[in-house]
Amino acid sequence: MHHTAFLSEWGNNALDFSKKGPSGILPTTHFIVTALIIGRADVENVLAVLKAVSKRHFDGGQIDSEKTGNNHIKRKEVLEDLEELPFQVFSVIIDKRQLIGEGLRYKGSFFKFLHGLADRELFRIFPDLEMVADRTGDETFMKGFISYVQQNHIANLFNESSFGFVAANDSPIVQLAHFIAGTLARCYDETEITDQRGEFIQILKRKVLTIRFWPDAFAHNLINQPQPGPSFDPLLSELSVNLANDFLHRKSVDKAPQAIDQVSSLSYLLFHFRHISPTRYITSFELIEHIRARRGKNVSLHYFQTKVIAPLRDAGVLIASSSRGYKLPASQQDLYDFIGHSNTIIEPMLSRVKRFRDQIYMATDGKIDVLAADEYKVIRKVID
Incomplete structure (x- = not known):
């Protein structure tokens, strides 16, 4: 599928948090780069709906996060x-307070760092993107990002990426990207x-392709972390997150369709x-619907179970499952859910294999043992 990424940025490049800027504005603690990924065939449909959203909520003007401000009811209505x-939604969220290196105290170095980070994460997912970015001024993240992408992704027969500027008031989709970044x-x-942040994410969750944090710490949590107890074990939860992140870091550059689906599904579970x-x-x-939205193609339940979930588990990712679905384990009960669910499949299957083996063995007076081959020695040992 051919996609277009409409990009916008939120935040400022100030790294001295002890004083206000020239206009009296406090330095933002975070810098956010947000891209809306849209199939080119869907752009006209999106524009038509955004025109109606503009009329309903902004008197026909720009879809503006700053204008919405702290009117959280209106923001929720727009998102809905x-x-x-x-x-x-693809987003990179940088905690500027963690940029302690002196080299990053300068605007140029700061933006160069962000350019590499956003470029690496975005092009991992879509290597052949047409990009449209907000023309917000001369000294912005986006202007340098254009040059960075052009230098690092030279167009050729296999990569037809293009990148251009557009004024925000000429592109409702870029306005929407900025609205999401502001949210x-x-x-x-x-x-x-x-305090309404949980409600905003709850509405956005179906739209989130990925949110990357820098630094990527376990503490990034919108929800109030549950108290340790039967339903939440902090150490087990951190192990689940770390193993998931380890897989994502190793496999995010793999362009095989199955690997992409594994990364996409695991990112969704992690989010x-x-x-x-x-x-x-x-x-x-x-989860299957998330894969379909990601690559525009339906996959079967059998494919999902054998080519997505099974390889993730084989790679060491902890994924619990039950009749309710899948999740990263956060408690001992999640672990037992997985073992219990597996037992409902494994035990009856072993029982059928044993019955099958015994019938053949008896009917042939012991001449045929279907489990005699070395490749079945584990099953043979369990049944014996």
Whole structure:
């Protein structure tokens, strides 16, 4: 599929948090780069809906996060009006307070660092993107990012990436990208954060392709972390997240369709674990639908189980499952759910194999043992 990424940025490049800027504005604690990924065939449909959203909420003007401000009811209404639109949200969220290296105290070095980070994460997912970015001024993240992408992704027969500027007032989709970035700021930035952040993410969750944090620490959590107890074990939860992140870091550059689906599904499980609820199971249907939205193609339940979930587990990722779906384990009960669910499959199957073997063995007076081959020695040992 051919996709277009509409990019916008939120935040400022100030790294001295002890004083206000020239206009009296506090330095933002975070810098956010957001891209809306849209199939080129869907752009016209998205524009038509955004025109209606503009009329309903902004008197026909720009879809403006700053204008919405702390009117959280209006922000939720806008987000809810966008739920059925065919776009996905990619975002890189940088905690500027963690940029302690002196080399990053300068605007040029700071932006160069961000350029490499955003480029690496975005092109891992879509190596052949047409990009449209907000023309917000001369000294912005986006202007340098254009040059960075052009230098590092030279167009050739296998990569037809292109990148261009557009004025925000000429592109409702770029306006929407900035609106989403501003919404994420109210979920993460200490100067903007609001108690409604959980509600915003709850609405956006179906649209999120991925959110990458720098640095990527376990503590990034929108939800209030549950108290340790039967349903939440902090050490087990951190192990689940670390093993998931380890797989994502190793496999994110793999362009094989199955690897892409594994990364996409695991990212979705990780996002829900960290930002929605560590106790919630995700149904197979929801995960399969996420794969379909990601690559525009339906996959079967058998494919999902054997080519996505099974290889993730084989690679050491902890994925619990039950009749309610899949999740990263956060408690001992999640572990027992997986063992119990597996037992309902394994035990009856072994019983059938034993019955099959015994019938053949007796009917042939012991001449045929279907489990005699070395490749079946594990099953033979268990049954014996």
